[in-house]
Amino acid sequence: EKPSETIICKQIREIIGEDNYKFALPYIKDALSGKATSYENLFMTSLGRLCFKVNYVPDMDKSGIVKGIFVLHADITERKQAEEALRESQTSFRRIFNQSPIGAAIVTQNNRFALVNEALCRMMGYSEKELTLLTFSDITHPDHLATDTEQVKRLVSGEIDEYATDKRYIRKGGGVIWGRLSVRAIRDETGRLLYSL
Numbered sequence: 001e002k003p004s005e006t007i008i009c010k011q012i013r014e015i016i017g018e019d020n021y022k023f024a025l026p027y028i029k030d031a032l033s034g035k036a037t038s039y040e041n042l043f044m045t046s047l048g049r050l051c052f053k054v055n056y057v058p059d060m061d062k063s064g065i066v067k068g069i070f071v072l073h074a075d076i077t078e079r080k081q082a083e084e085a086l087r088e089s090q091t092s093f094r095r096i097f098n099q100s101p102i103g104a105a106i107v108t109q110n111n112r113f114a115l116v117n118e119a120l121c122r123m124m125g126y127s128e129k130e131l132t133l134l135t136f137s138d139i140t141h142p143d144h145l146a147t148d149t150e151q152v153k154r155l156v157s158g159e160i161d162e163y164a165t166d167k168r169y170i171r172k173g174g175g176v177i178w179g180r181l182s183v184r185a186i187r188d189e190t191g192r193l194l195y196s197l
Contacts, residue, residue: 023041024054039053052075054072136152152196
């Protein structure tokens with residue numbers, strides 16, 4: 001028996017199952033009323049749980065009367081799995097980043113703090129919101145600014161991918177502290193600098 005022969009002349013609920021049919025019914029009704037609809041949902045199949053994007057397109061005659069609907073299923077299981085893996089990876093990164101005992105920041109190409117962790121906020125005396133309004137220059141002691149700026153230029157040009165130095169920082173309120181700075185370039189596949197960690 002050909003796969004197509006297993007579904008010909010069968011109702012949608014017989015093909016996709018009662019639970020999936022209940023979920024799909026509002027979309028089916030919309031399509032039968034003349035409105036194209038789509039949704040994404042998990043389906044239990046002989047191959048296991050798969051995620052499909054389903055499109056219902058009304059089949060209308062010349063006078064606009066709906067004669068039926070075209071049903072288009074696209075298997076998006078791999079895409080959904082990749083999205084979930086990316087979400088988990090981002091969640092893990094944020095957890096490690098935020099809970100690190102070492103001050104950390106993601107710095108944009110214009111030297112602004114895109115993301116800072118709690119340890120850095122404590123070290124500098126600023127809130128997260130306050131720090132993200134500043135640049136690294138704003139918290140760097142003037143005696144170290146020229147060296148830092150030169151290293152950043154080398155990072156942006158691709159001459160180096162990382163550097164480390166001891167430097168003084170200016171805390172909120174004007175206090176000065178020493179710190180060990182380690183910077184790593186994060187680049188795209190072409191080598192262009194996206195941001196620094």
